[in-house]
Amino acid sequence: METMGIDEVIDSRQMEVECHACHAPNHRTLGWMRDRHETQCDCCGELIVLGTADLRSKMRNTERLLRVLSEQLSQTLQHNLAGLHR
Ligand SMILES: [Zn+2]
16 A cells, blocks of 8 residues: 655655755755745745756755665565565
8 A cells, every 4th residue: 555656755855945145944845846946035035046056956866866765665675575475
């Protein structure tokens, strides 16, 4: 029984976006940021641009890492389950 697929896990993954004005860490999910180009700082209301190369590459890296982990995890689980049924 699967409750959450890897795409949902990736979309709900929170990332920290630092405000360039007050340096407060703002937390946004990957799925939320994917369709948006800017957000307002929770702390001071400053506009934060989400489309920067640095942030986009961080998002891609996080997504890639989660996919690799998910594949390794499911392989390990299958291996362990196969062992149980022997
Ligand atoms: Zn701020």
